Each structure stands twice: as structure tokens, then as C-alpha cells.
Amino acid sequence: MGVAAAATTAAVLLALSLGAVATARRRWAPAVIYMLSGAACVVQALAGIAALATRAGTTSLTVPIGLPWMGAHLAQDALSSVFLALLGTGGAAASFYAAGYGRHEHEPQRVLPFFPGFLGAMTLVILAADAFTFLLSWEIMSLLSWALVLAHHRDEGSRSAGYLYLVMAAFGTMVLLLAFGLMAGAQGGYEFAAIRAVERTPGIAALVLGLMVIGAGSKAGLVPLHVWLPVAHPAAPSHVSALMSGVMTKVAVYGFIRVCFDLVGPVDWWMSPIIIVIGVGTAVMGILFAIMDGDGKRILAFSTIENIGVIFTALGLALAFRANGMQAMAALAMTAALLHAVNHMMFKSLLFMVMGAVLNATGRKDLDGLGGLIHRMPATSFLALVGVTAISALPPLNGFVSEWLLFQTVLQSPRLPQPALQFMVPAAGGLLALAAALAAACFVRFYGVAFLGRARSGDVAAATETDRWSLGAMAGMALLCVLAGILPGYLVDLLAPAADLVVGARIAPQGGNAWLTLVPVADVRSSYSGFLVMVFVAVTGSAVAWLVHRLASQRLRRGPAWDCGFPNADPITQYGGGSVAQPIRRVMASVLAAHETVLMPRPGDMGPARHSAGVEDLAWSRLYLPVAAAVIGATTRLNGLQFLTIRRYLGLVFASLILLLVGLALWN
Amino acid sequence: MHDYAFDIAHLLAGSLVLVSFMLIYQDRIFALLNVFALQALLLAMAVAWQAYIQGAHHLYASAAIALVFKAVIVPWALHRMVRRLGIHRDVETVVGVVPTMLAGMGLVALSILLMLQLTAAAENALAREDLAFALSVILLGMLMMVTRRNAVSQVVGFMSLENGLILAATGAQGMPFVVEISVAFSVLIAMIVIGVFLFRIRERFDSVDIEALDHFRGERR
Numbered sequence: 104m105g106v107a108a109a110a111t112t113a114a115v116l117l118a119l120s121l122g123a124v125a126t127a128r129r130r131w132a133p134a135v136i137y138m139l140s141g142a143a144c145v146v147q148a149l150a151g152i153a154a155l156a157t158r159a160g161t162t163s164l165t166v167p168i169g170l171p172w173m174g175a176h177l178a179q180d181a182l183s184s185v186f187l188a189l190l191g192t193g194g195a196a197a198s199f200y201a202a203g204y205g206r207h208e209h210e211p212q213r214v215l216p217f218f219p220g221f222l223g224a225m226t227l228v229i230l231a232a233d234a235f236t237f238l239l240s241w242e243i244m245s246l247l248s249w250a251l252v253l254a255h256h257r258d259e260g261s262r263s264a265g266y267l268y269l270v271m272a273a274f275g276t277m278v279l280l281l282a283f284g285l286m287a288g289a290q291g292g293y294e295f296a297a298i299r300a301v302e303r304t305p306g307i308a309a310l311v312l313g314l315m316v317i318g319a320g321s322k323a324g325l326v327p328l329h330v331w332l333p334v335a336h337p338a339a340p341s342h343v344s345a346l347m348s349g350v351m352t353k354v355a356v357y358g359f360i361r362v363c364f365d366l367v368g369p370v371d372w373w374m375s376p377i378i379i380v381i382g383v384g385t386a387v388m389g390i391l392f393a394i395m396d397g398d399g400k401r402i403l404a405f406s407t408i409e410n411i412g413v414i415f416t417a418l419g420l421a422l423a424f425r426a427n428g429m430q431a432m433a434a435l436a437m438t439a440a441l442l443h444a445v446n447h448m449m450f451k452s453l454l455f456m457v458m459g460a461v462l463n464a465t466g467r468k469d470l471d472g473l474g475g476l477i478h479r480m481p482a483t484s485f486l487a488l489v490g491v492t493a494i495s496a497l498p499p500l501n502g503f504v505s506e507w508l509l510f511q512t513v514l515q516s517p518r519l520p521q522p523a524l525q526f527m528v529p530a531a532g533g534l535l536a537l538a539a540a541l542a543a544a545c546f547v548r549f550y551g552v553a554f555l556g557r558a559r560s561g562d563v564a565a566a567t568e569t570d571r572w573s574l575g576a577m578a579g580m581a582l583l584c585v586l587a588g589i590l591p592g593y594l595v596d597l598l599a600p601a602a603d604l605v606v607g608a609r610i611a612p613q614g615g616n617a618w619l620t621l622v623p624v625a626d627v628r629s630s631y632s633g634f635l636v637m638v639f640v641a642v643t644g645s646a647v648a649w650l651v652h653r654l655a656s657q658r659l660r661r662g663p664a665w666d667c668g669f670p671n672a673d674p675i676t677q678y679g680g681g682s683v684a685q686p687i688r689r690v691m692a693s694v695l696a697a698h699e700t701v702l703m704p705r706p707g708d709m710g711p712a713r714h715s716a717g718v719e720d721l722a723w724s725r726l727y728l729p730v731a732a733a734v735i736g737a738t739t740r741l742n743g744l745q746f747l748t749i750r751r752y753l754g755l756v757f758a759s760l761i762l763l764l765v766g767l768a769l770w771n
Numbered sequence: 772m773h774d775y776a777f778d779i780a781h782l783l784a785g786s787l788v789l790v791s792f793m794l795i796y797q798d799r800i801f802a803l804l805n806v807f808a809l810q811a812l813l814l815a816m817a818v819a820w821q822a823y824i825q826g827a828h829h830l831y832a833s834a835a836i837a838l839v840f841k842a843v844i845v846p847w848a849l850h851r852m853v854r855r856l857g858i859h860r861d862v863e864t865v866v867g868v869v870p871t872m873l874a875g876m877g878l879v880a881l882s883i884l885l886m887l888q889l890t891a892a893a894e895n896a897l898a899r900e901d902l903a904f905a906l907s908v909i910l911l912g913m914l915m916m917v918t919r920r921n922a923v924s925q926v927v928g929f930m931s932l933e934n935g936l937i938l939a940a941t942g943a944q945g946m947p948f949v950v951e952i953s954v955a956f957s958v959l960i961a962m963i964v965i966g967v968f969l970f971r972i973r974e975r976f977d978s979v980d981i982e983a984l985d986h987f988r989g990e991r992r
Contacts (some may be wrong), residue, residue, distance in 0.1 A: 754917045761881070761910075768885045 105162030106179035108150040109230055112143040116223030119143070120182045120216050120247075127212035133205040140219040141198030147226060148191025154168075154184040155597045160713040163232060176294055177396055178232035180363065181600035184442055186357040188597075191402075192583070193350040193448045194222045200456050201342040203572025207463050213254045214340055221247040221346065225354050231439040234283040234293040234711055238276065241358070245272035245322075248351060251343045252335045261338040268335040271321055271328070278318035279358070286366060298311045298366045305371045312374050315362050316381065322355035325415060326385040326724035334393070337400030341459025344400060347533040349452035353444045356414055360579050363422070364605035366435075372426035376527055378419030383531045385412030391695055393547045394687050395718045397680050399458045399468040402549055403451065406494065409538055410447040410680060414440050416531060417509050421606060422525055424515075430608035435623055436512040438595055438610055443505035445594070446587060450493040450502060453580035457487040458579070460569035461553065465562045470549070470680035475558040479566040480576055482751045489581040490544035493588070496539050499637035501587035504621065506539055507631055511623050541687070548683040557674045572646045589633040591621050681716070688718060696721050776824040777900075783817035784904035787938060788879060791911035794931055795875050796868045800853055800923060804846045807927050811841030814934045814942030821901075821941045837937060845930060845962055849990050852966055853923060866918045875911050882906035901938065922972065922982055927977055933958050 119139055126132045131259035154158070163178035179187065201218070208214055224247055227240035235424050249272065251266040280662045285307060303311075321328035336347045363370065389408030396402050396563040417440035424433035460483050461476060462468050477484040513535070516528035558564040568574075587594050592613030610623050620632040666672060688697045696719040748756070790810040797803045815838035822830030866874075886903035912932025916925050936954070972983070 750917060752919070753913070757913045757917050760913070761878070764881060764885055768881065768888065770889045771885075 105150075105154065105159060106164045106177050106230060107162075109147055109179055109183075109226060110164055110166070110177050112147045112150070113223045113226035113230065115143045116140055116219040116226065120220030120223065122352070123215040123219065127215040131377065132215060133208070134202055136215050136219060137198045137202040137205055139596055140222055141195050141202070143219075144191045144198055144222060145193035146191070147202075148188050148195060150179075151184040151186075151188030151191055152597065154179060154213050155181060155188065155600055158600055159184075169239070169741065173233070173235070173293075175226075175236040176232035177230040177236070178295070179230060181604045182357070182360060183229050184447070185598055185601045186353060187226070189353055189445050189448050190222070190225055190229060190350050193346060193353075193452050194225075196452050197342040197345045197349075198222075199579075200345070200459070200576035201340075201571050203570035204340075204342055204456075204459050204463065206570075208254075208340060210254070212254070214251060214343070217247045217250045217254075218343065221251060221343075226348060228354050229357055232295045234295075234298070237358070238280060238283065242276050242353065243275065244351065248339075248347055251339045251347075253338075254340055255338065258338070260334070264331070264334040264338040267331045270340055271331040275318050275321035275328075278314050278321070280314040282314035282318055282362065285311050285314070286362070295366060299368070303368055305369075308367050308370050310376050311367045312363050312370055312378075315359050316378060319355045319359040319362075320415075323352045323359070323411045323415070324385070324389075325381055325411065326388045326408065327726055329385070329389070329408050329722055330720065330727060333396075333401050333404040337398065338403040339651060341400070341455055341462060344404070344459075345420050345452040345455035348404060349448040352407060352514065353448055356411070356418075356440075356444055359380075359415075360418065360437075360440075360605060362558065364425075365416075370422060370426060372423055372521060372524070375419045375423035375426060376523060377468030377496040378422060379416055379527065379531050381414045382414070382419055383413065383534045383538075385409070387412070387534055387541070388694070390538050390541040390545055390688070391691055392718070392720065394541060394548065394684050395695060395697075397470050399461065399470055399473070399549070400455070401552060402470075402545065403454050403458060403575070404711070406542065407447075407451055409542060410443065410451070410494075413535065413538070414443050414447070416535060417443065418511065420509075420512050420528065423519060423528075424512075425606050427520055429518065430519065430606055431610070431694065432512065432515050433606040434599075434602045434610050435515070436507065437606050438623075439505055439508035439512055440596055441598045442508060442591075442594065442602060445598075445664075446493070446501040446505050446584075449580055449583045449587065450490050450500075453486065453490040453577055453584065454494065456573065456577045456580070457483055457490060460573050461566075464566040464569055465560075466517060467560065467562060469554045471675075472560045473558075473563050474556045474674060474677065475563065476554045476566065479558070479563070480568050483569055483577070486574075486577045486581045487554060489584055491550045493584040495523075495543040495546045497543070498631075499585075499588045499633040499640060501591070502592040504631070504633060506535075508621075508623060509535065511629060514629075515624070520559050544683070544687065547679060552680045552683065554677075556677045559674045559677070559679075564763070570678075583740065589637050590619060590631055591631075592619055595621065595623075626635060685716075688716065695719070696724075776820075780817065780820055780824065781900055783813060783820055784901050784938060787813050787817065787934065788904050788907045788911070791908050791915075791931060791935075792872065794874055794927065795871050795911060795915055795918075798868070800858065800921070801850070803924060803927055804849050804853070807849075807931060808842050808846040810931060810934055811837055811845070814937060818941045833941060834939070837934075840958075841930065841934065848962065848966065849923060849926065852969065856923075856969065858921070858923070871914065871918050878910040878914060879907040883909055888953060903940075905935045905939035908932075908938060911935075918989055922965075922969050922980075926962065926969075928966075930958065930962070933937060 119136055123132065123136050126136075131561065154162075161178055161180040164175065166175045166177060169175040198218075205211065205214070218417070221244065222591055224240050224244035228237060231237035231240055241589070248271050249265055251693050252268055253261060255261045256265070258636045282581045283293070283298075286301070286303075287293050290297070290301070292298065292301070317328065324332040328644040339347060372610050389410075389412055393402045393405035393409065396405060417436050421436035421440060424430075424436060458468060460480070461473065464480060464483075465473065465476075467473060489500070493502040496502040496506045501620055510532060513528055513532035516532075517525055519525055519528070558566075595610065596614045597611055599612070603609040609623060613621055613623075616630075618632045619634040620630045622630045688699075690693060691697070698719070699716040700714070702715075704712055744755075787810060790806060790813060793806045794803065794810065797806050815834045818830055818837055819834035822828065822834060883903045887899060887908055890899045890902060909932050912928050912930075912935055915928030915931065919925050919928060933954070
């Protein structure tokens with residue numbers, strides 16, 4: 104097996120893309136292409152899991168494609184295997200889901216040719232073992248996902264989202280290019296093996312790390328580089344949103360881990376607080392915006408930003424512990440990061456697929472237009488419940504496990520020698536707890552408004568359950584969420600070789616613990632057993648249900664509800680998305696730049712009173728708009744250079760030559 | 772022997788710079804062409820002298836090319852062109868003669884200062900001086916292209932710039948012969964193309980003053 108199997112699946116996926124160009128308009132094309140890419144993804148996932156389970160070492164392969172005399176170097180080690188498994192699982196779920204969901208696509212020729220290629224390019228990013236292959240695949244991944252964002256290009260929002268995404272992706276790749284250029288050093292070796300061998304000064308290593316935070320962070324969605332994410336991810340068709348949010352952000356995390364923990368070598372400890380601060384800030388801001396937003400898919404995209412923040416916080420902790428030679432603690436943090444990446448792939452894909460099903464059934468994705476879906480789409484609603492429970496980090500589901508591991512790491516921070524970190528990490532832990540609580544609030548709002556209550560529009564009242572393929576894919580992901588929640592020990596053991604590779608230690612084997620308990624730090628004796636929690640929840644839940652049924656069901660009376668004096672209340676009077684968000688918007692007004700205005704008509708005026716409230720992304724108004732204005736201003740000025748006379752052009756060339764010569768003379 | 776060789780090379784290269792100054796202030800077009808021919812002749816002599824003192828026989832061929840093409844064919848062709856265009860009157864400079872001459876002097880000072888500084892480590896004093904003069908000729912050629920309005924005198928400026936390049940190449944013993952030949956031919960072809968354009972411009976605007984082009988594009992000066 105090894106890298107050859109994974110490389111073959113990448114080739115198959117890229118070939119499928121080419122095949123789809125020719126056949127996209129045929130009626131059978133969506134089913135066939137999605138099934139084939141799903142199969143390729145299953146092979147990938149198995150290749151990754153098999154390599155992890157058998158502790159296979161690094162396998163590498165050189166393909167004579169790419170730069171002359173150099174070829175493309177591919178390699179699969181434990182870290183690649185983890186992300187390969189993640190990519191395969193997420194890709195397979197999205198593909199099989201799309202076998203049903205994709206039938207509703209109006210213009211399949213705008214999605215089909217790009218979808219398998221997008222998966223293939225992500226595979227190549229993960230397998231790449233030289234800078235050229237890495238950057239090329241990264242750019243192909245960006246461009247194909249851009250094409251997918253533009254699938255519904257007649258929508259004005261999609262077009263501006265696509266433009267913003269393209270600009271940010273180009274910027275990110277340029278920064279990555281600089282990072283790799285710095286790492287290659289004077290010898291110009293661009294193979295990863297050669298990059299690892301170079302000795303770097305701490306300053307260069309820190310610079311590379313900073314560039315990676317910007318380059319990989321802009322793809323992953325770190326605040327303040329996140330602005331494209333909540334517009335671009337939801338603009339794509341839902342199975343693509345699932346891939347972009349669930350998988351592509353993880354590919355960015357992979358790139359960050361690969362460079363900052365593997366290639367660049369030792370990094371000074373003082374870089375880690377920067378990453379922790381960015382991570383925590385991303386987590387809190389992401390979830391705050393998620394709570395404020397009214398669009399189902401945008402809520403999920405903002406929540407992706409939060410989870411990326413959590414992952415980067417864990418990575419920052421791993422960096423801090425590793426820089427201080429505390430390998431065991433670093434392994435704990437790294438395991439938490441990897442586990443959260445895997446878990447987030449599962450529940451975020453699930454939730455995006457749920458939103459896709461809702462969108463297909465009702466034609467709407469705004470929370471305040473939905474409601475009462477639990478009666479119309481019971482199976483989808485149940486699976487959505489599993490997803491929101493997992494993403495809210497409630498035991499016994501998987502989201503809890505990784506966040507719990509992360510908090511275990513935070514609790515180890517007093518062992519760090521630097522006072523700055525000793526003070527900062529607990530504060531970061533507090534903010535993470537805030538983010539986790541806000542996430543729970545956010546998804547109570549999401550589920551409560553969209554699935555419970557009464558339908559707020561006619562489309563929703565007429566919704567029907569979604570198709571079997573979609574349900575199957577969502578059920579698969581929900582099952583994985585549950586399994587990862589109650590059997591976390593086995594998953595942690597699978598991730599151990601990757602942590603071992605990048606931080607030089609692993610947490611103790613968990614597979615053989617009694618009652619499937621997770622004991623990450625043996626001497627502190629904190630432990631968690633998802634299985635026992637599930638048994639407890641099941642037993643107490645059943646007991647309560649039985650008691651309620653036994654004592655209350657017979658005494659049920661049906662009568663008119665008290666209507667507060669407003670008979671036949673309109674569904675719009677229900678507690679809605681804005682209502683749940685309001686208290687948090689008031690409390691967090693300064694962070695969110697919240698504004699709220701009430702326009703009362705003067706006495707005698709027949710006009711309606713108006714109330715408007717909203718939030719603003721400060722990153723957008725304080726950072727992006729000024730930069731955009733500066734760029735536009737500069738280009739407008741420089742535009743005059745397009746219309747000079749011949750003699751002025753000559754004069755310009757002449758003047759710059761003289762200037763350079765004078766500079767040279769003075770410099771000497 | 773060596774000092775003698777050095778002096779003559781210095782003299783020839785220096786006179787090239789001097790002739791470049793003559794090109795700058797020469798405001799009659801036929802006189803301009805004659806001065807240009809003189810410069811090309813001096814270039815041919817300088818190259819031939821380099822060939823003699825370096826013992827590099829291929830440089831004789833370069834000298835011959837310079838003599839035949841630059842000193843005879845190009846000025847003669849331009850002569851014919853000017854006659855057929857009927858523009859053998861004044862050459863208008865955009866900037867006055869005195870500021871142009873002052874700027875030229877500044878450029879020569881700059882190039883000598885720069886070249887002597889940069890090549891301080893080099894053994895060959897001859898090459899150092901030659902490079903300084905060559906850079907002066909190049910810069911003066913560019914200056915001429917910038918300050919003239921008439922298309923023909925811009926062509927002359929371009930050709931004189933190219934003379935500077937040849938001088939630099941022969942002095943530094945660097946440029947392979949093939950490259951030199953191709954440069955010579957490309958200059959010749961450039962002249963043909965520019966000549967064709969000159970006629971097209973004249974046909975269209977009744978003038979070879981490039982200001983006419985600017986007016987046509989709706990530009991203000």
C-alpha cells in the first residue's frame with residue numbers, strides 16, 4: 104500500500120474531473136461521477152487508516168511529472184495518513200451525499216468537472232514532499248474551489264464572494280511561497296528532506312512561522328483573515344460547502360503543522376503566545392458572529408472559524424510545550440488538535456449536509472424563514488440533532504472529547520517555565536470555555552429556530568423528507584460522531600503516531616483501558632469515559648421518559664392554549680433567531696460593533712415605527728476597506744502612466760536609470 | 772608601448788564622447804547625420820585599435836561592420852529619407868541647448884565617477900576607462916532621445932546609444948562575435964522599420980514631429 108495507493112486515488116480523481124468535462128451534461132453523469140469519487144475517497148480513507156493502524160513508516164514516491172529533472176516528490180508519513188483519512192472520510196460522505204443531492208443541481212456542468220479535481224488536489228497537497236508540488240496542488244485546490252464557489256454565478260452574492268475568495272487565496276499562496284522560499288535557504292533545495300536538513304537561525308524560523316500563520320491561516324480562516332470564509336463557503340453548493348468547511352480548512356491546518364512542526368525545526372517559545380492569542384480570538388469572534396447571523400449556512404461557516412480557532416490554540420500550546428522540551432504535554436496538545444480536526448470534519452460535514460437537505464426541501468436557508476422542520480423532515484431533524492449536540496461539545500458525542508483533551512492541556516500550563524505563558528494560558532482557557540458555551544447557545548438557536556416550533560413560511564410547511572442517498576451519507580457521519588464520542592481511546596491511539604512524528608512523543612495507549620476510559624495524563628488521574636456517560640444518559644433518559652409517561656400521559660388533556668390575548672398568532676411571532684441573539688448582542692456590543700436604532704414616527708404621522716439592529720465585522724471596516732481604498736487610490740493614480748507620450752516614457756526610463764546609477768554611486 | 776596603446780584608446784573613446792556632445796547641440800538635421808557618421812567612424816577606429824592591442828582578430832570584423840553599416844549605409848539612408856521627407860530644415864529641441872549640455876556633462880561625470888568606483892578592483896585600467904566612456908556615450912544617446920521631438924533625430928540618438936554599447940563590449944573583451952553581428956543586424960533592421968514608420972507617420976500627419984502623434988491620441992502636452 105503506502106503512498107502509491109493514495110497517489111493513485113489522486114490521479115483517479117483528477118482524471119474523473121477531465122472525464123466530467125466531457126460528460127457533465129449527460130443525465131447519468133452526476134450519479135456516476137459522484138459514486139466514483141466516493142469510491143476513490145473510501146480507498147483514501149482506508150489507505151490512511153491502514154497506514155496508521157499498522158504503524159507503517161514513511162513511504163515515498165517520485166513521479167516524473169512537474170519540473171524537469173526534478174519530478175514531483177510524494178510521501179506518506181503518519182501526519183499525512185491522519186489527514187488522508189480525514190480527507191477520505193469527508194470526501195466520501197460529501198460524494199455519496201451528492202449522488203442524491205446533486206440531482207437537484209440546475210447546472211451540473213458547473214459543479215461536476217471541478218468536484219473530483221478539488222478532492223484530488225487536496226490529496227496531492229497532503230502527499231506532497233517538495234515545495235513545488237505542495238504549492239502547485241495548493242493553488243489548484245484554491246482555484247477549483249473558487250470555481251465551485253462560482254457554481255451559482257448568476258447570484259450577485261456568489262460573484263462577489265468568488266472575487267473576495269480569489270483575492271484572499273492568491274494572497275495566501277503568495278505568502279506561502281515566501282515562507283517556502285525562506286526555508287529553502289541558499290542551496291535552493293526544495294524537497295522536504297532537504298528543507299528539514301537546513302540549519303536555521305531562530306529569527307528565520309520565527310519569520311517562517313509568522314508567514315505560515317498568514318498563509319495557511321488565511322485558508323483556514325483565522326481572524327482577521329477570515330472575511331472571505333463566511334461568504335465563500337455558503338455560496339457553494341452544500342456538499343461543496345461541507346468539503347470546504349470540513350476538509351479544506353483541515354488541509355490548511357495540515358500545511359501549518361507540516362511546516363511549523365516538521366520542516367522548520369525548533370522554534371522559540373515566544374512565538375507560541377502569538378498563535379494562542381490569535382487562536383482564542385478567532386474562536387470567540389467566530390462564534391459570536393455565528394450567533395448574530397441569520398443565514399443557516401453562514402452560521403455554520405462562522406462556526407468553522409470558531410473551531411479553527413480552537414485547533415490553532417491547541418497547536419500554539421503544542422508549540423509552547425515543545426519549545427520547553429515538555430514532549431509529553433506537547434503530544435497531548437497535538438493529539439487534541441488532530442482529534443478536534445477530525446471531529447470537526449465529521450460534525451461540520453454533517454451539518455452542512457443537513458442544511459443542504461433543508462435548502463432543497465424548502466428553498467430557504469434563513470433561520471427566520473424556517474421552523475417546525477421536525478414534523479416535516481423527522482429523519483433529517485434527528486441527524487441534525489446529533490450534529491448540533493456534537494458541535495456544542497456535549498458528552499457523550501465526539502466534540503466533547505477533543506475539547507476536554509484541550510482543557511486538560513490548558514490545565515498543565517503551570518508546568519511551563521515562562522511566567523508569561525503561565526499567566527496567559529489559563530486566561531486563554533477561560534476564553535475557550537466562553538467560546539464553547541457560546542457555541543452551545545449558537546446551536547440551541549440554530550436547532551430551535553429552524554427545526555422546532557411552527558413553520559414560518561409556506562415553503563417550509565410543504566417540505567418533504569430528503570432522498571435516501573443524502574440520508575445515508577448524513578447517517579454515516581452521525582454514526583461516526585457517536586462512535587468517536589464513545590470510543591475515543593481507539594481514535595486517540597490512531598492519531599498517536601502522527602503526534603509522535605511532529606512533537607517526538609505520544610500519549611499513553613488508551614485502547615486497553617477499562618470501561619473505554621480516556622486517561623491522557625496518568626499522574627493527574629483525570630479521566631473521561633464516553634461510553635459510561637452514554638450508558639448513564641441512556642439509562643437516566645429512559646427512566647425519566649418512562650416516569651413521565653407513567654405518571655403524566657394518562658392525565659393529558661387537550662384544550663385551547665392561552666393566547667396572551669392574541670388569538671391565531673402568526674408564526675412570525677415565535678421566538679426567532681434575532682430574539683435569541685439579542686441579549687448576547689447587547690452584552691458584546693463593543694466587540695461586535697453592534698448598532699441598534701429605533702425610528703418612532705412623530706405623533707400624528709401615519710408611518711410605521713422601525714427598529715433595525717445589526718453587527719459589523721470590525722476587521723472588514725478597520726482593515727480591509729482601508730487597504731482596498733489604498734490599493735484603488737494607488738492604481739487610479741498610476742493609471743495615468745498608461746497614457747503618456749512616447750517621449751515621456753523614454754524620459755521615465757531614462758530618469759529611473761539615472762536614479763539607480765546615482766543610488767549605486769552613493770551606495771558605494 | 773603599453774602607455775602609447777592606452778593613450779590612443781583613451782583618445783578615441785574620449786572623442787566618441789566629445790562627438791556625442793556635438794550630436795546633442797547640433798540642431799540642423801544634415802549636420803546631425805554628418806556628425807553621426809563621424810561618430811561611427813571614430814567607433815570603427817576605436818574598435819580596430821582595440822583589435823590591434825588585444826590581438827583579437829574578430830574585432831577587425833566588428834570594426835568593418837561599424838564602418839560599413841554605421842558610418843556609410845545608415846547615414847546615407849537617413850540622408851535619403853530626410854531628402855524624400857523634405858524636412859532638411861531645423862531640428863527643434865524640446866529643452867534648450869545650454870541645459871541639455873549641462874545635463875550631458877552631469878551624466879558624463881556620473882558615469883565616470885560610477886565606473887571608476889565600481890571597477891576599482893579590476894586590473895585592466897584600459898577597460899575601466901573604456902567602460903566609463905562607453906557609459907557616457909550611452910547616457911548621452913538616451914538624453915538625446917528624450918530631448919528631441921523630431922523622429923529622425925530620435926533615431927540618431929538610438930543609433931548613438933548603440934555605438935556606446937559596442938564600445939563597451941569591445942573594451943571589456945566580453946561580447947562574443949556572433950552576438951555582436953546580431954546586434955549590428957538588429958540595429959539595421961530597427962532602422963528599416965523605423966524608416967518605414969517615419970513614412971507612414973508623414974503620410975498620415977504631414978509631419979514627422981512626434982508631437983503630432985500625441986495630438987492625434989488626444990493628449991495634452
